[in-house]
Amino acid sequence: MNLRVRKIYEALFALEDLREIYRQALPTGLDENEEKQLSDGIARVETIIRELKEGKGNPVQRVGDRLELRTREEEFININPIQPGGRLTPEARKALIAYGDGYSVCDMCLEGRLDKIRKPPVDEFHTELADFVGMDEARVVPGARRGFQAVTSSLLENGDVVIVSDLAHYTEYLAVEIAGGVIKEVPSGPKNIITGDAVADKIESVKDATGKLPELIIIEHFDYLFGNEHDVYGVGKVAKEYGIPFLYNGAYSVGMVPVNGKKIGADFVVGSGHKGMASVAPSGILASTDEWAPKVFRSSQIVGDVTGRRFENKEPVLMGCTLMGGTLLSMMASFPHVKERVERWEEEVKKSNYFIREFLRIEGNKIASECPRKHTLSKVDTRDSFDRIAKTHKRRGYFLSDELKRKGIVGEFAGSTRVWKLNTYGLSWDRIKYLSEAFIEIAGKYELPVR
Amino acid sequence: MNLRVRKIYEALFALEDLREIYRQALPTGLDENEEKQLSDGIARVETIIRELKEGKGNPVQRVGDRLELRTREEEFININPIQPGGRLTPEARKALIAYGDGYSVCDMCLEGRLDKIRKPPVDEFHTELADFVGMDEARVVPGARRGFQAVTSSLLENGDVVIVSDLAHYTEYLAVEIAGGVIKEVPSGPKNIITGDAVADKIESVKDATGKLPELIIIEHFDYLFGNEHDVYGVGKVAKEYGIPFLYNGAYSVGMVPVNGKKIGADFVVGSGHKGMASVAPSGILASTDEWAPKVFRSSQIVGDVTGRRFENKEPVLMGCTLMGGTLLSMMASFPHVKERVERWEEEVKKSNYFIREFLRIEGNKIASECPRKHTLSKVDTRDSFDRIAKTHKRRGYFLSDELKRKGIVGEFAGSTRVWKLNTYGLSWDRIKYLSEAFIEIAGKYELPVR
Numbered sequence: 001m002n003l004r005v006r007k008i009y010e011a012l013f014a015l016e017d018l019r020e021i022y023r024q025a026l027p028t029g030l031d032e033n034e035e036k037q038l039s040d041g042i043a044r045v046e047t048i049i050r051e052l053k054e055g056k057g058n059p060v061q062r063v064g065d066r067l068e069l070r071t072r073e074e075e076f077i078n079i080n081p082i083q084p085g086g087r088l089t090p091e092a093r094k095a096l097i098a099y100g101d102g103y104s105v106c107d108m109c110l111e112g113r114l115d116k117i118r119k120p121p122v123d124e125f126h127t128e129l130a131d132f133v134g135m136d137e138a139r140v141v142p143g144a145r146r147g148f149q150a151v152t153s154s155l156l157e158n159g160d161v162v163i164v165s166d167l168a169h170y171t172e173y174l175a176v177e178i179a180g181g182v183i184k185e186v187p188s189g190p191k192n193i194i195t196g197d198a199v200a201d202k203i204e205s206v207k208d209a210t211g212k213l214p215e216l217i218i219i220e221h222f223d224y225l226f227g228n229e230h231d232v233y234g235v236g237k238v239a240k241e242y243g244i245p246f247l248y249n250g251a252y253s254v255g256m257v258p259v260n261g262k263k264i265g266a267d268f269v270v271g272s273g274h275k276g277m278a279s280v281a282p283s284g285i286l287a288s289t290d291e292w293a294p295k296v297f298r299s300s301q302i303v304g305d306v307t308g309r310r311f312e313n314k315e316p317v318l319m320g321c322t323l324m325g326g327t328l329l330s331m332m333a334s335f336p337h338v339k340e341r342v343e344r345w346e347e348e349v350k351k352s353n354y355f356i357r358e359f360l361r362i363e364g365n366k367i368a369s370e371c372p373r374k375h376t377l378s379k380v381d382t383r384d385s386f387d388r389i390a391k392t393h394k395r396r397g398y399f400l401s402d403e404l405k406r407k408g409i410v411g412e413f414a415g416s417t418r419v420w421k422l423n424t425y426g427l428s429w430d431r432i433k434y435l436s437e438a439f440i441e442i443a444g445k446y447e448l449p450v451r
Numbered sequence: 452m453n454l455r456v457r458k459i460y461e462a463l464f465a466l467e468d469l470r471e472i473y474r475q476a477l478p479t480g481l482d483e484n485e486e487k488q489l490s491d492g493i494a495r496v497e498t499i500i501r502e503l504k505e506g507k508g509n510p511v512q513r514v515g516d517r518l519e520l521r522t523r524e525e526e527f528i529n530i531n532p533i534q535p536g537g538r539l540t541p542e543a544r545k546a547l548i549a550y551g552d553g554y555s556v557c558d559m560c561l562e563g564r565l566d567k568i569r570k571p572p573v574d575e576f577h578t579e580l581a582d583f584v585g586m587d588e589a590r591v592v593p594g595a596r597r598g599f600q601a602v603t604s605s606l607l608e609n610g611d612v613v614i615v616s617d618l619a620h621y622t623e624y625l626a627v628e629i630a631g632g633v634i635k636e637v638p639s640g641p642k643n644i645i646t647g648d649a650v651a652d653k654i655e656s657v658k659d660a661t662g663k664l665p666e667l668i669i670i671e672h673f674d675y676l677f678g679n680e681h682d683v684y685g686v687g688k689v690a691k692e693y694g695i696p697f698l699y700n701g702a703y704s705v706g707m708v709p710v711n712g713k714k715i716g717a718d719f720v721v722g723s724g725h726k727g728m729a730s731v732a733p734s735g736i737l738a739s740t741d742e743w744a745p746k747v748f749r750s751s752q753i754v755g756d757v758t759g760r761r762f763e764n765k766e767p768v769l770m771g772c773t774l775m776g777g778t779l780l781s782m783m784a785s786f787p788h789v790k791e792r793v794e795r796w797e798e799e800v801k802k803s804n805y806f807i808r809e810f811l812r813i814e815g816n817k818i819a820s821e822c823p824r825k826h827t828l829s830k831v832d833t834r835d836s837f838d839r840i841a842k843t844h845k846r847r848g849y850f851l852s853d854e855l856k857r858k859g860i861v862g863e864f865a866g867s868t869r870v871w872k873l874n875t876y877g878l879s880w881d882r883i884k885y886l887s888e889a890f891i892e893i894a895g896k897y898e899l900p901v902r
């Protein structure tokens with residue numbers, strides 16, 4: 001437990017208490033009692049800051065009564081496979097402080113449309129988002145999954161076939177299920193990589209079996225199981241040849257990897273805010289081309305039978321407005337950093353490969369993902385190394401988590417010493433080297449040979 | 452602009468910069484350069500705190516480059532019609548500081564199900580949520596609208612009829628539209644109140660016209676247009692008599708008004724986190740009875756044709772997990788306060804009526820909502836008072852906003868002096884009296900007679 005980190009949290013919380021005084025006071029100013037509260041509160045902040053400087057005092061443990069403090073990004077190196085792309089930037093954390101309240105983005109809503117709000121500049125952000133992924137139009141959605149759902153519910157009739165990868169994320173299956181569609185999987189083969197040819201083969205087999213072409217292709221650029229790169233350009237080409245719309249699943253790329261949907265040949269690009277754009281969950285984007293936007297972002301057509309009420313300004317596929325507060329503001333505040341960081345993707349891949357090379361120095365360690373790595377998410381196989389220790393260790397599989405935690409590393413699935421996933425995204429070179437060394441030291445401690 | 456409020460924000464932001472140092476550092480501790488950054492940062496915080504005490508220095512205006520600071524809850528009384536129930540509690544703001552990062556709730560996810568996470572106690576929270584609204588099972592959803600959508604998509608076939616109020620929120624229409632249903636509106640009549648009898652009449656007319664009963668009834672307890680209370684108990688009774696499922700729309704009640712779904716006779720209860728439960732948007736709840744839970748919270752049935760993959764642990768209607776981070780944690784952190792505040796609903800209604808009585812002292816002012824008020828959201832009619840001033844004022848309708856803002860009151864729709872909405876929810880008696888007096892003073896300034 002890092003006392004100074006805890007003191008920073010404590011000071012943040014104490015300042016929120018100060019802020020609350022103003023939320024209850026009259027706009028004309030504080031009364032005597034409130035002034036007293038404020039000066040007591042300020043004194044409390046001063047004490048905490050003094051303790052932070054001197055490294056003294058008790059560490060805060062909780063938020064309120066029930067919630068444990070979450071400090072894994074400050075006190076540890078977090079190698080959780082799904083979390084690093086959604087870690088907030090300082091800018092997002094500040095925006096969240098200012099815009100956490102429920103409908104905080106709606107102060108100046110003039111048209112009843114989230115994407116047309118000009119203050120804060122939500123409209124501008126939407127234009128930039130579309131541009132960012134090389135598409136014509138974009139909307140924000142409550143998670144990538146809601147982007148899939150918007151597309152499947154717009155394009156599918158009952159029984160329509162959708163092509164996905166055999167490594168597809170479960171949310172793609174659910175999006176097809178909820179729209180009444182049928183899943184047909186493309187085999188990723190022994191290399192665990194989807195190719196354009198494999199997609200074409202599957203299309204042909206669907207055509208042979210049903211006499212009809214599939215209605216939609218959904219393929220991820222990088223899958224969640226191996227973090228392998230799939231041939232989305234090849235898939236885009238095949239999709240165009242057959243005239244089948246192609247949804248590019250960028251949950252593991254948008255916001256981290258440069259993405260140009262049109263160059264890829266995608267008709268839809270879906271990305272995740274909390275997985276890849278340093279944003280609060282649930283958030284994400286759905287982008288489309290001018291060709292498909294009128295279909296997926298169509299206006300509401302329903303009419304009240306008595307009142308004749310209509311809502312043509314609203315988009316039913318989004319259920320109207322989507323992210324009306326802190327989620328959206330966190331996306332917007334992180335966006336300048338996110339645009340910049342995708343340009344540094346090659347460096348992230350370099351760091352990933354550095355770690356993997358070091359990790360492979362431990363005899364018995366294997367990588368289940370493609371090598372060299374093209375992503376920061378990797379599936380590692382430690383059955384012939386750490387799991388051999390686990391078999392006789394009194395803490396069994398937990399020994400590795402214990403050792404890692406002792407070195408300030410968390411995020412692996414506790415108790416896993418067989419085949420498991422980790423993600424090095426966003427770690428500095430210093431942290432990457434520390435992480436690599438930590439595994440080697442643990443191996444040394446248990447006398448696993450290191451090459 | 453309140454300098455001390457701005458200094459509190461500035462200190463919060465400066466502390467986030469300190470926190471960031473630890474997010475980049477090694478877990479073994481800060482190096483020399485980082486120590487220097489930390490001590491410089493602490494000195495900056497100390498300066499800001501000193502300025503806060505002394506009321507000196509420049510007021511911070513922005514978060515980052517583009518976002519204006521949002522201080523309307525601290526520097527003003529906010530009477531916006533949709534925002535007050537979603538204003539965060541201090542507990543929620545603290546939880547958000549700790550749990551803002553993307554997938555922050557998933558550190559200890561063992562079963563791949565949000566509602567089964569035990570640390571933080573998400574599972575317990577779900578049980579309490581169901582109990583809180585008097586139902587058997589509950590799930591969190593990204594906004595009340597996604598609760599409607601979950602129910603319509605589970606219950607409707609193409610062309611099925613859904614009964615709604617003629618005052619229904621647009622999201623109910625969209626939820627029916629997206630599921631292929633047909634809307635039939637119940638007239639609220641000259642009193643703008645939905646009765647059980649009116650619902651029964653509409654059911655009969657649907658039966659006569661189509662030979663079939665409607666598949667679903669959705670009625671709000673309080674509507675968004677007038678904030679009138681509708682006879683949901685009467686509707687519940689009628690729904691039971693006809694055997695038609697009844698979705699109780701609690702967007703303007705859950706989290707503010709005591710709600711017991713089963714007593715009402717509801718099959719589904721939907722509430723909004725950002726509208727009524729002091730939570731970050733988008734958030735909300737969908738609760739159900741044991742009878743309907745297996746239908747709406749059914750397991751995924753889809754199967755991969757090649758891999759045979761299944762996802763029976765996932766609920767397709769929710770698209771799997773819903774609120775994986777700050778949104779949920781804000782709901783959880785506010786919940787103890789929310790449970791308490793619903794018990795004080797009568798006092799909120801008293802304050803609402805106090806304000807309305809004072810407001811009506813201004814000659815020409817009228818209330819379009821039912822009187823006495825049973826809610827804090829009210830539609831007011833100032834066509835024969837403030838709008839008469841607006842006609843010749845050089846700022847036209849904006850004069851009222853200008854005058855209110857000068858008195859530290861915001862949230863009315865700028866430029867509206869005709870028929871408009873306001874909400875007094877959560878204002879202390881001091882604030883209520885100040886607000887009432889402010890309108891009377893403005894009337895006095897423009898020589899509108901005050902009784």
